[in-house]
Amino acid sequence: MLFYESERSDQHNYLYCQRDHNFNFPAHLHHSFEFLCVQSGTLACTLETEQYEVHPGEALLVLPDQIHSYRTIGESQSVLWVFSTDWVPEFISQLGQREFITPVFRMEAAPLMELLWPGGNRCKQLAGLYLICGAALEQCFLQPRPVPDVDAHLSSKIIDYVQKNYTHTLTLEQMARDLGYNYTYLSAYFNHSLHTGFQGFINQYRISHAAALLQGSSLPITQVAEQCGFGTIRSFNRVFLKEKGMTPSAFRKQNVL
Structure with missing residues (x-):
């Protein structure tokens, strides 16, 4: 997904x-x-x-x-x-x-x-x-439909950027530079228009992909974590538990296809 x-x-x-x-x-x-x-x-x-x-x-x-x-x-x-x-x-x-x-x-x-x-x-x-x-x-x-404003496509730019880079280390500073936006403006845009902070948005993206892999593949959990951009299994477990309310292993057992 x-x-x-x-x-x-x-x-x-x-x-x-x-x-x-x-x-x-x-x-x-x-x-x-x-x-x-x-x-x-x-x-x-x-x-x-x-x-x-x-x-x-x-x-x-x-x-x-x-x-x-x-x-x-x-x-x-x-x-x-x-x-x-x-x-x-x-x-x-x-x-x-x-x-x-x-x-x-x-x-x-x-x-x-x-x-x-x-x-x-x-x-x-x-x-x-x-x-x-x-x-x-x-x-x-x-x-x-309202006439698009100057930043009507910023959300799609953000989504496209995250899709292409989520397996690597991501920072708001780097995204702002790469997309050509002011750091403070981009931070405010996340909170106002996407209703979440930058790191929360990245975590949701990564966990959604991780959930799909856990459900639809037999990859080891450590490999799922790596493919979804998590540097350590500990951080993966912590973020997954926060987003899904259960550990990756429990999610896989509950959602086996």
């Missing part, structure tokens, strides 16, 4: 589904739609610079190229779908150059589960996706 997820940006007829317990994921973006249904608990979503809470029976629809992140408040159960824009051309046409004022609306995951499994019946998949789009249009007001 990448912060700029090209596999979710460039494929035609892309459809992805995952079910999660205590879902957390740091800021990322792609060219596809992302739809989240909460079944229990509460998920906080940061969408661009706004924050929303999604409760049981509610859903949230992220539009293409909107920077977004998720954080579980307490505990949560949720289902997430990602689908490329070519599935829903009529919806794209109705959106035009507009976005939702508030992207949270009422919708249950259960009726969609049978329709929207990747590899299933294409007619059912289309029906499910347009159910989502229709519910969003009925319940969410639209407004014109």
Whole structure:
């Protein structure tokens, strides 16, 4: 899983589904739609610079190229779908150059589960996706997308930079030099626009990749730590425990595919 997820940006007829317990994921973006249904608990979503809470029976629809992140408040159960824009051309046409004022609306995951499994019946998949789009249009007001300001693409620059360099030692000073920004300005931007400090952002990125490797590979934990940019296994264990609430070994046992 990448912060700029090209596999979710460039494929035609892309459809992805995952079910999660205590879902957390740091800021990322792609060219596809992302739809989240909460079944229990509460998920906080940061969408661009706004924050929303999604409760049981509610859903949230992220539009293409909107920077977004998720954080579980307490505990949560949720289902997430990602689908490329070519599935829903009529919806794209109705959106035009507009976005939702508030992207949270009422919708249950259960009726969609049978329709929207990747590899299933294409007619059912289309029906499910347009159910989502229709519910969003009925319940969410639209407004014109704002004109991008001079730093509209700074978040994507940061994400791209971290993606390319997270396996190495990273400092805010070096990032500021490489991106051509003032150190103080960039530090403030992290806190105001990404709602986390620099080191917290890097840690979330690294731990998300580590979790994917622990779940989807048989690599030794020491090698996972090294591949995700941690200098020592001790620091990896400490940060992983803080972000996931359990050790890497416990996470692997609980999430074996």
